[in-house]
Amino acid sequence: MLALLRTFSWQELRHHPWRNAAAAVAVMLGVALAFSVHLINASALGEFASAVRAVNGQPDLELRSVQGNLDESLFARAATHPQVVLASPVLELSTYAIAPGPDRRRVPVRVVGVDALTVAAMSPALMPLPAPGADRLALLAPSTVFLNPAAMAALVPGGLAGASGPSLQLQSALALRAVSVAGTVNAPGAPLVVMDIGAAQDLFGAAGRLSRIDLRLQPGTDRSAFIASLRLPAGVTAGEPGDAAERVSNLSRAYRVNLTVLALVALFTGAFLVFSVLSLSVARRAQQFALLGVLGLTPRQRLRLVLVESLLLGAAGSAAGIALGTALAALALRLLGGDLGGGFFAGVAPPLQWEGAAALLYGLLGVAAAGVGGWWPARAAQHLPPAQTLKGLGAALQTGQHRAVPLLLIAAGVLLAQTPPVAGIPLAAYVSVGLLLVGGITALPWLIGLTYDRLAPWVSRRLLPLLAVERARRVRESAAVAVSGVVASLSLAVALTVMVASFRDSVTHWLDVVLPADLYVRAAMGTGAADTVYFPPELVREVAKLPGVKRLATQRFVPLQLDPARPAVALISRDGDGMGRGTALVGEALPVPEGQIGIWVSEAMVDLYGARPGQVFAPLSAFFRPGPSAEQSFSATFFVAGVWRDYARQSGAIVIDRHDYERLTGDRRVNDLALWLADGADAAQVQAAVRRAAGSGAPGADGLDTGLEFASAAQIRATSLRIFDRSFAVTYWLQAVAIAIGLFGVAASFSAQVLARRKEFGLLAHLGLTRRQILAVVAGEGAAWTAIGALAGLLLGLAVSVVLVKVVNPQSFHWTMDLAAPWGRLLALCAAVVAAGTVTAWLSGRAAAGRDAVLAVKEDW
Structure with missing residues (x-):
């Protein structure tokens, strides 16, 4: 009987290859798409996490500021603490590097200033490796940098020829500062530039400022008690070194999950196709099943027979899907890098990281989908009445359900x-x-x-x-x-x-x-470089007086780390002549009570931080501390005056009036300019005038190439x-x-x-x-x-x-x-x-x- 059943199933699969291939192909495509999406995202996230670990090193704790940079005086307090074995100051900046040569490519880079005495022990991947013949103490020299492999490929494709490396230019505000390449570092990831922390502070005008302080503690130290003993000032947090990778993982998680679910759409459809194919197959072979029943095949064995056929289709489709998904992932990583369009891993070009456990999981999903699709046809084969079916009666497909079943399913949905x-x-x-x-x-x-x-x-x-x-x-x-x-x-x-x-x-x-102006001028492409690449206040005043400019509005972007477990929130300082202008408000704006500062939050702020209209947003108050040039020193109270749609930042954004922001921080830097042109003004002439003003108005503009971006x-x-x-x-x-x-x-x-x-x-x-x-x-x-x-x-x-x-x-x-x-x-x-x-x-x-x-x-x- 067993041999007869094998022959029966094999003949069905062999004599109807196209129909059965349809079901197998559906399962294959579903598994391939889902598995390839998983491999691409897992490879990109793994490469990003590896780069973060290499740059951050192996500290026990990181001290960071939620707004701006740390005061350098905090380093002395932390370094002399009896429970601290090693303290390493780090200055991180995002800016642009101009490659040598006639094309002068403008490449976004991350600059990391390190302490030469501690970097080898804390972050070995950032340890500079001088070029052959270069001075071993080149790291301590001013205006000397070391590049990781990605930066070398983008900026010095020919490599280092000798001790005197090529000269690059790094952008600070609108000025370009010349630096020489003295060697390399082994840190993976996106383009990275490493230099002495003192030289970086001087080059970017960041004297006395740090981005983070890495701490290695005595073995057995109670971290909670240690953090309490530091008495950190408001706005300074102590976190684990893996928090940065975890934040990006959390930020991209929704995008990755949605892509995977959409990829499983094909698998879901494949289950229905298996159901359709096997249902019709059972109906066509009803008399054959009935004859097998007369010969001794039990109803349960008929059920198993059809299920085995569905699982065979699922196994064949899943095996082909895993192979196809691997090929698709490898091709996508080669052509597109690790970014599937979400922008979370832009600039990351990871190798394929194949995962056997994930392949097994998605393969089992394909087999399970085929099994679910074959269950109802198998049940139909089980319940066939042999005598009636052999007479041509009772062989019709019966899959009808009580009318209440679909209604209950829809109501539950x-x-x-x-x-x-x-x-x-x-x-x-x-x-x-x-x-x-x-x-x-x-x-x-x-x-x-x-x-x-x-x-x-x-x-x-x-x-x-x-x-x-x-x-x-x-x-x-x-x-x-x-x-x-x-x-x-x-x-x-x-x-x-x-x-x-x-x-x-x-x-x-x-x-x-959100684009009401005629012309927009941008200095930095994103909030990451907002503190390094910006318009000085004197340049903004000069642009406002240019012929053809009727009105000028400014924007300043500042990242705020309101929650260590979440990505930074974008604080946007802008001219506030009616904050509804240029913001897609949801509902009406509320009047701001006397003595409070109005803020307008994106929808993500409502969901993630509970910043509801008409309420005081207390978390923001704790992170505003006056800058050195601030006019007053006081604790501000922020009133949520409205909610606006922001499709650019899913982690949250807060809009604040420019005058309030400058009064609280003393920060008068500007990242974006919005220009309303006078009637009859020529946009090209205004652009040329802005470029001339930037060339003459930027202090220290040696070798100036502003790199300003104009767009209507x-x-x-x-x-x-x-x-x-x-x-x-x-x-x-x-x-x-x-x-x-x-x-x-x-x-x-x-x-x-x-x-x-x-x-x-x-x-x-x-x-x-x-x-x-x-x-x-x-x-x-x-x-x-x-x-x-x-x-x-x-x-x-x-x-x-x-x-x-x-x-x-x-x-x-x-x-x-x-x-x-x-x-x-x-x-x-x-x-x-x-x-x-x-x-x-x-x-x-x-x-x-x-x-x-x-x-x-x-x-x-």
Whole structure:
């Protein structure tokens, strides 16, 4: 009997390779996409964490400031503490390096100033290695730097020829300072420049300031008691050295999880395709199963037989998916680096880090998906009545469920959509999406009956449409099985289309609000270099007086570490002539009470820090301490006057009036300029005037090359939308894959059903229908079935899109958006599915409506 069962299953897989290949390919693509996304993100995160560990070294504690830099006097207190074995001061800066040569590439780099006496013991990867023939004490020399491999490749591709290295330029404010390359360091990661901490302080005007202090403690030291004994000033925190990598991991976690879930869309669709293929296979082989039952095969053995077939399909698809996913990940890392569009690992080019445990997990997911898809067909094979089935009775596919089941699934999905996230991940929302899809698909027989019961009277006098509609009505379970794969894929494609369109539409409107000026001038590309690359106050005043400039507004970016476990919050100081201008406010702004300072927070601040409108945001007060040039010394109270949408920073942003910020800190530096031009002013002439002012107004501008970036609102808008489209490129591919799998499933389902209906076609031919008419009936069935599938997919997709837009995105990224349905694209998508299903049914019918179909009728004579 065992040999007979093996032969039975093998013959089924061998004689119907294309239909079974459809299910295996669906599983393969799902596993490949999910596994490749995991490998890319794991490789990028591992490389980033490795670089952070190399740069941070192996201290026990790090002292950092939540605002700006540390005062150097704190180092003396920490270094002389009896429980401190070693203290190492570090100055970290982000700036731009200008490569030598005619092209003068402007490369963003990270500058790390270290103490030559402690760096080898604390951070070996930052220990300078002088070039052959160079002075061993070159690290102590002013204006001397050492580059890591990434910086060498970007700035000195030819390498170091001798003791006298090439000369580079590092940007400080708008001036370029010449430095010479004396050697290398072994630190991995993005371009890194290492120099003596004193030389770095002098070069960047940071005398007396530190970024962090690394501490190594006596063995057995109680860290909590030690931190308390230091009596750290307000705004200084002591954290673990791995906090930086952990913060980036937490920041990118939502993006990684969402990408993985979207990649599993193909696997979810594959489960329905396995269900469809095996359901039709069981229906076609019903009499064979019945004969095996008469020969002694028990119902449980029939169940196991179909399950084994589904698991074999899943195993084959998973094995191929792991191989394909590895190849896709390697190709993506080679071509795109570690950044899949989220911007979290920009500049990181990691090698592929293959994980056997992850490969096993995703392979098992593929097998499990195939097993779940094969469970219901296996149950159908188990419950076949052998005697009735052998007589041609009871062999019809029975998958109908009580009407309450889909309603309960949909209701549970709606309730779960209201559940808050778990550890910042919308797990309940993902389950809600799954329940909505399963509930909607299980309701297909009811939807088919509801639709075609009302359509039947309209076609009762037309033979060919009547045959197509009546078959859909009478075998609604088979119709539901045939289109379940396309419903799953189409609904998810519709949901992703609506989500991306809503996001893009919201970003477009947001850009229209936040870009009110005619011309924008930027000194630094991001907040990381905001303290190093900036406009001096005297230059801002000079630009405001230039001909053609009607009005000028400024912005200053400062990172604030409000929570050591989270990424820094962006504090934005800007001109406050009505803070609603240039900020996409959600609701109305509140009046600021007398004696308090108004702030406007992004939506992420509300979710992550509880900064609600009308309340005092106490955490910010603790981190404002007056700078050396501040006019007053007082404790400020910050009132949340409004909430605004910020699609640029998911970790949170706070807007404060420029005058309030300068009064509290004494910091008058500026990072961005917004210029409103006078009527008739030429933008190119204004740009040239700003460049001339920057060249003459920047102090110490030896070898000046400002590197200023000018852009109009339209240019920034176009660039931002191009970045947006690149970020969602993976999503677009996932949509295409899901639709392709669904259509492949329709083709497999119709092929199986049409080939199994040769006797029916033969009978119709004997009754006088021509081959063309039979093909018209088959095509009509295809149109009828895929039309109801397209309708169900559209409705389900719209329901899922509401969950994605209104629940998943706010819970994952802490921003809201307006729902926008691109009806033209959605209807075109549905029309394409119906057309593909109709053509597929017609092509399948051609193979079964010929002479063989007529001869097949003799089998019943």
